[in-house]
Amino acid sequence: MxxxxxxxxxxxxxxxxxxxxxxxxxxxxxxxxxxxxxxxxxxxxxxxxxxxxxxxxxxxxxxxxxxxxxxxxxxxxxxxxxxxxxxxxxxxxxxxxxxxxxxxxxxxxxxxxxxxxxxxxxxxxxxxxxxxxxxxxxxxxxxxxxxxxxxxxxxxxxxxxxxxxxxxxxxxxxxxxxxxxxxxxxxxxxxxxxxxxxxxxxxxxxxxxxxxxxxxxxxxxxxxxxxxxxxxxxxxxxxxxxxxxxxxxxxxxxxxxxxxxxxxxxxxxxxxxxxxxxxxxxxxxxxxxxxxxxxxxxxxxxxxxxxxxxxxxxxxxxxxxxxxxxxxxxxxxxxxxxxxxxxxxxxxxxxxxxxxxxxxxxxxxxxxxxxxxxxxxxxxxxxxxxxxxxxAPGSPAPLTAQAWWPQTQLLTARETGGQVEGLFVSVKGGHNGESHNHNDIGTVLVSVDGHPALVDAGVAQYTRQHFGPRRYEIWTMRSDYHNVPNVDGHEQLPGSEFRARDVTADLGNDRVDVRLDLAGAYPKDAGLVHWWRQVTFERRKSAHVRWHDEWGLDHEPDSMTLHLITSAEPDLGSGDGGSGSTGTIRVPTPGRALRIEYDASGFRPPVVERIDLDDRRLSGVWGPALWRVALSPSRPGRHGEWSLDLRAEQAD
Known part of the structure; x- marks a missing residue:
């Protein structure tokens, strides 16, 4: 032997x-x-x-x-x-x-x-x-x-x-x-x-x-x-x-x-x-x-x-x-x-x-x-x-305040450790060659009082296609159905070479901050020199998440879209369209709602698409449908930025 x-x-x-x-x-x-x-x-x-x-x-x-x-x-x-x-x-x-x-x-x-x-x-x-x-x-x-x-x-x-x-x-x-x-x-x-x-x-x-x-x-x-x-x-x-x-x-x-x-x-x-x-x-x-x-x-x-x-x-x-x-x-x-x-x-x-x-x-x-x-x-x-x-007796859930996996490049953080109530946020880096991979570099998930609002759909019942060359034709695998941008029609690509760059995380008692460059997850034809995404979770008196994207391209783009996947049908609101007007996307949950604010003067009216879930695995998690919100800047430029402010608000 x-x-x-x-x-x-x-x-x-x-x-x-x-x-x-x-x-x-x-x-x-x-x-x-x-x-x-x-x-x-x-x-x-x-x-x-x-x-x-x-x-x-x-x-x-x-x-x-x-x-x-x-x-x-x-x-x-x-x-x-x-x-x-x-x-x-x-x-x-x-x-x-x-x-x-x-x-x-x-x-x-x-x-x-x-x-x-x-x-x-x-x-x-x-x-x-x-x-x-x-x-x-x-x-x-x-x-x-x-x-x-x-x-x-x-x-x-x-x-x-x-x-x-x-x-x-x-x-x-x-x-x-x-x-x-x-x-x-x-x-x-x-x-x-x-x-x-x-x-x-x-x-x-x-x-x-x-x-x-x-x-x-x-x-x-x-x-x-x-x-x-x-x-x-x-x-x-x-x-x-x-x-x-x-x-x-x-x-x-x-x-x-x-x-x-x-x-x-x-x-x-x-x-x-x-x-x-x-x-x-x-x-x-x-x-x-x-x-x-x-x-x-x-x-x-x-x-x-x-x-x-x-x-x-x-x-x-x-x-x-x-x-x-x-x-x-x-x-x-x-x-x-x-x-x-x-x-x-x-x-x-x-x-x-x-x-x-x-x-x-x-x-x-x-x-x-x-x-x-x-x-x-x-x-x-x-x-x-x-x-x-x-x-052993039953136990309350530990409900960890925050965690950061530096090699996996995953963040989880909640408003108050040990409590369900409040905001919970997750940010993912990594690469697109992970096991059971989705093209999801940079995706942000947000829950309110323990109920997911900005979400990742997950996966349907497996078929041969899920583990074959056409895997990324399935909508749940594509970056267009995660909370990340599309530039000139280009989505993220699969493979370990398509990855987040220069990822940093700073975890404190009052504030959590993650910054990463998404450009490496996209094909060269997309022309991304950099796409910095910074997600800051402020836990102070009025807890909120500030989500800031700043990009630089090697050309003037024709189109640019940020997709957001929501667990419930969003309510849309906007200002008067003038300078400084505020647009809102309100995602209801069983308790409070997630309110997302953005500068409406820089965006076209959002487009909302209902995604019917006829698969038992997906519907078993989310119910009959998910929704996708498309936010597109009215004048996408070679250089630019946008910001979203996310916070919990009382239900109507």
Whole structure:
């Protein structure tokens, strides 16, 4: 077995290494990892004292969810459904059925543990057997062996290890771990076949294939890396029967995770957005927790400073309630159905000693159930097994006053720390080659009393186009649908070379100031020499945001437009058109409104466009529509400036 390189020699009980690569010594891994089959992190169904002690609200939430699924027929997956993606690019018609199988199996497995009822054991058996019978655990959009130039159907001899194949493997491993004895009573074949299929589809490919892009040997990685590795690690720790296989898997997991962490910014910012943090930073934490627990603390990756910063991202981009600052494909509201498990964040905060992280997790959970069934059985099982989590009281949200990520180039700031009431502002720099990128350099988001007013739409239900060459034809990806300018018809372009320049931030108690040059985000044909955007948040007696743009071009422009995306239909007002007249754009929210003032004498009358949202993902966040306001100077010049003043005002 080849020994992996380490950045610093590591010995259990010695000083912690400065990277995850420092733990990757196969000889030492063999000493500290448990014997195959000896990791038992959660109680199984036979521990009736544990399962009967689960609190009533959690029990009710789990059983209600399980009963809702059991009232329906098991979804059928067909060859025609698979080919639908190849033929049309539609993802949801197949994936809705695919994920429904797994959600039901998770809910039924938890119900089976709670009740030890034979009916639930039979339902789990059905779910397990259906998954074992699937030709592939990969979803059509991810299986590159079945694209247009291939067989157009999945090849069982070429298992592709994607996010959801790995997730399925872990679901089956956890199911066997907690319900194996009950499945054995129905047929000894189930255990043997389950282990064989997970080994064939997950463990052997992970140990033998070096060309997976998510693995990290061929370039940058994103959330796929820790997401897949967390599930592979589960499969190996629970199912591998050979010590060398276990050590090899863990070594390769550490190799991949080191690439992920090394490529992450030192500030811990997640350029994929808050939803993807739950499969990026949170999945990394799951990997670290499994390694820590399985080795009795010998492998403690939580000591790395960068890892500690990652844990702080969710609460620092929190606006109020379930609203968060969204960048890229991350939605503005948490998608609690599958990705968000507050216990993962709580455990992350506990391991890193950050009380605010843990408090935000307790706020997200509230006073209700310890966990509810989602797509990840492992996350629910760990939450149920954590007595500290079960007994921890609810908590107010930390509501951080301000945060600045200097490498990610993201600002969040609220009028008063610890309070929802008042203005909340976010400013984004960065570049247009980020993971799940939108062309959004310089965008400004503003909320009033916890309700977004100037917004980023987010992303619709994924199709093939979202990850193909025509991605930036989708309106939600284009800079014309973010709060940034268009010059002579030129929008921002995608690619890491299109980036903010000379970004500075000054954070004080009374005033926050961010300044950046947007010119580098536009093509050369746009002729931008510079486009300085300065956003100043004054917190004094009359809190307001001053947004000032100043530009210089290499030509006299024919047109120039500032777009503003609003969450509600704006009310427009203007002065008499004379010098110094004030125009207003008033964006209502459920409480107060956001009032935007500008010098109307220098602009044409604003144009307001309603954007109907016929996509369930977008409408689930914003409702039936968003609005776009177009502000164009009446005489755009080679050099010029404009200013906006934003403040909260009472509703009519």
């Amino acid at each position: 080849q020994q992996s390189p380490s950045s610093r020699p590591w010995r259990p009980g010695g000083s912690a290494p400065d990277s995850l690569a420092g733990f990757n010594d196969t000889g030492l891994l063999a000493d500290v990892l448990p014997a195959p089959g000896q990791w038992h992190p959660v109680p199984d169904v036979s521990d009736r004292a544990f399962w009967e002690a689960v609190d009533a609200s959690t029990r009710q939430a789990i059983l209600q969810r399980a009963e809702e699924f059991r009232a329906r027929e098991w979804p059928v997956l067909t060859a025609r459904g698979w080919r639908d993606f190849v033929d049309t690019g539609n993802r949801t018609r197949y994936e809705d059925r695919y994920f429904a199988r797994r959600r039901r199996t998770v809910a039924s497995a938890l119900a089976a543990c709670l009740t030890d009822d034979p009916g639930w054991h039979d339902d789990v058996l059905d779910g397990v057997w259906l998954m074992l019978e699937e030709t592939t655990w990969c979803v059509p959009a991810h299986d590159f062996s079945a694209r247009e130039d291939g067989p157009r159907l999945p090849d069982p001899k070429r298992p592709y290890l994607d996010l959801f194949a790995a997730e399925t493997g872990a679901l089956l491993a956890w199911t066997l771990h907690v319900l194996g004895s009950r499945l054995d009573e129905r047929s000894a074949l189930v255990r043997r076949r389950l282990v064989d299929e997970v080994r064939r589809r997950i463990l052997v490919p992970q140990r033998t294939v070096d060309t997976w892009t998510w693995f990290g040997r061929s370039g940058p990685v994103n959330n796929w890396n820790p997401w897949i590795n967390s599930n592979v690690l589960t499969c190996s720790l629970l199912l591998d029967q050979d010590r060398d296989d276990l050590v090899t898997t863990v070594s390769r997991v550490l190799e991949g995770l080191d690439v992920f962490v090394s490529g992450y910014p030192d500030d811990g910012g997640c350029d994929e957005g808050q939803m993807y943090w739950w499969r990026a930073g949170a999945s990394l934490s799951e990997c670290l927790e499994q390694l820590y627990d399985a080795t009795s603390g010998a492998l403690d990756g939580y000591t790395l400073p960068k890892v500690r910063e990652m844990a702080r991202y969710p609460h620092r981009v929190h606006i109020a309630d379930d609203w968060y600052v969204n960048v890229g494909d991350g939605p503005a509201r948490t998608e609690a159905a599958d990705t968000v498990e507050p216990h993962v964040l709580y455990r992350f905060g506990r391991r890193t000693g950050d009380d605010e992280v843990a408090a935000h997790a307790r706020y997200m959970r509230g006073e209700g159930a310890v966990t509810v069934p989602r797509l990840s059985l492992g996350r629910s099982l760990f939450a149920l097994a954590d007595r500290d989590w079960a007994e």
